[in-house]
Amino acid sequence: MSKRHAEIAGAGFAGLTAACALAQRGWTVRVHERADRLRTTGAGIYIYENGLRVLEAVGAYAEAVKGAPFAHTREVRDGRDRLIAVHRWTGSRVFSIVRQNVINALAAAAARSGVEIVMGSAAVGATPEGELILADGRRQKADLVVGADGSNSRLRDSLGLLAKRKFLVDGCTRLLMEKTAAERAGSDGGATTVEYWSGTRRVLYTPCSETEIYIALTMLDSDEAAKAVPVRREEWQRAFPHLQKLIDRIGEQGRYDRFDLIRLKRWSAGRVAMIGDAAHALPPNIGQGGGCAMMNALSLAVYLYRESDVATALATWERAERPLTEHAQRISYLLGLPTTWPPALRAFTLALAGRSKWLTAQRTRTALHRPTGT
Ligand SMILES: Cc1cc2nc3c(=O)[nH]c(=O)nc-3n(C[C@H](O)[C@H](O)[C@H](O)COP(=O)(O)OP(=O)(O)OC[C@H]3O[C@@H](n4cnc5c(N)ncnc54)[C@H](O)[C@@H]3O)c2cc1C
Incomplete structure (x- = not known):
């Protein structure tokens, strides 16, 4: 039987x-990336046990976590630098990277598995019959097309798969700074x-490496x-006088993104599968957008291998x-609600949330899930 072929945007x-x-399960794979080089925005990322297991399964773990700290404790402090809550991550891994x-x-890992990555190649759509349509008008035929083109996905929209996109009230600027x-x-x-x-x-x-701090x-x-x-800087120093020195170290770089929540009618149309933020973007309150993206990408290949x-x-x-991805979306959305509450009510809720066994179980369920294929 000839090898099955996948085109990924x-x-x-x-x-x-x-x-x-997919390549590790016998497929030939070509990835189209619209940027002219492989670069990611967003500075740092927390990857929990579930995402780390996926990285292990595809052979990228050791290189990904090299030099990254094991981020097991998070303190939450109020505007006067008083400790409100401490979340400890015990019994499983989480790295800030x-x-x-x-x-x-x-x-x-993709290159070692024989994947071809084409840079400067933007996709503009796909057909359920298995064609990826490129910006230069070419149509690439495949057994499987994968839409992994992020929250503004052209593939998703060309197939009319979007059920709901909700922009949330908040957003975030992320940057890296050198450690002192x-x-x-x-x-x-x-x-x-x-x-x-x-x-x-x-x-x-x-802290996210031996030399860098990730600031959000x-x-x-x-x-x-x-x-x-x-x-x-002066705006942020007014709000956080006790962080004056830290804020002084922020340079010119940084990127702002508004949070959003995406839900599709279906995750696929014919031979096209949607994964990652294109299918299910979620606010970052439990640090699981990337985790869910990687879990669903690996499980996609596993189901296609079985059937x-x-x-x-x-x-x-x-x-x-x-269902698990939608659970992560719900919890992440709920945990963002206190942002607009009065500070006293918010501090009370965050302290309670830190102590509640039930809420902790809901918050950590995705991170502690053993992904399909691992
Ligand atoms: C503030 C913030 C903090 C976050 N923190 C965390 C965290 O700690 N842990 C975590 O797990 N997740 C976190 N996330 C979520 C995480 O960043 C995303 O879920 C993750 O990046 C999704 O990966 P993706 O591959 O689906 O999309 P993306 O990372 O957006 O990648 C999409 C790729 O497709 C390319 N592309 C786009 N359009 C086209 C096109 N038409 N043709 C070809 N290529 C195209 C882009 O250039 C890009 O390379 C955070 C998100 C935010 C906003």
């Missing part, structure tokens, strides 16, 4: 994971991350002064995998 977490997993390192590790000598010499190796609140603004401080500044989308890039009829495999895959 998008070389992010989802597209590269699918490429590795420079995003580019994960993309590079996945791309290297004191941070490099820090005693806990970067295991503690801190989330500082002030009104509706938040600063998340995360979260604010309401309507807060023009706070979401400006380059970051207006040779593509339409049947895609339907079974969606039935089995979608």
Whole structure:
């Protein structure tokens, strides 16, 4: 039997994971990335046990986590630097990692598996019969087309698959900064991350390599002064006087993204499967957008390996995998609601959430899930 062939749009977490997993199961795979090189936006990322298992399964784990700290403790502090809650991650792994390192590790695993990656190749649509349509007008025929082209997916929209896209009230500017000598010499190796609140603004401080700190500044989308890039340091220092020195170190770089929630009518149309943010973007409150993207990319290849009829495999895959992703979306959305609450009520709720066994179980369910194919 001749090898089955897949065309994938998008070389992010989802597209590269699918490429590795399909190629490792006997497919020929070509990935089209519209950018002229493999680069990722968003500075740092938390990858929990579920995502780490997927990285192991596709052979990208060791390179992805090299030098990354094991981020097992998160402190939550109020506007006066008082500790509100401490979340400890015990019994399973979570790393905070420079995003580019994960993309590079996945791309290297894909290359080892024989995947072709075409840079500067933008996709504009797909047909249920299995054609990927490129911006230059070419049509690439395949047994499977994968839409992994992120939350503004052209493939998804060309197939009319979008059921709902909800832009949330908040967004975030992310950047990396160099560690100071004191941070490099820090005693806990970067295991503690801190989330500082002030009104509706938040600063998340995360060591993410031996030399870098990942900073995420979260604010309401309507807060023009706070979401400006380059970051207006004096604005943030007014909200966080105790973080003056840290904020002084923010340079000119940074990228703002508004949070959104995406839901599809179906995850596939004929021979086209949608994965990652294109199919199910979620706000980052439980750090699972990338985790779900990688889990669903790997499980897609597993279901197609078990069942040779593509339409049947895609339907079974969606039935089995979608409920957990929707759970992650629900929890992540709910955990974002306190952003607009009065500070006292928010502090009370966050403290309660930190202590509630039931809420903790809901929050960590996706991270602790053993992904299909691992
Ligand atoms: C503030 C913030 C913090 C986050 N923190 C975390 C976290 O800690 N942990 C976590 O797991 N997740 C986190 N996420 C979510 C995570 O970033 C996403 O879920 C993840 O990047 C989705 O991967 P993807 O491959 O689906 O999409 P993307 O990362 O968007 O990749 C899509 C790729 O497709 C390419 N592309 C786009 N259009 C086309 C086209 N037409 N043709 C060809 N190529 C195209 C793009 O250039 C890109 O390379 C966070 C998100 C935000 C906004």
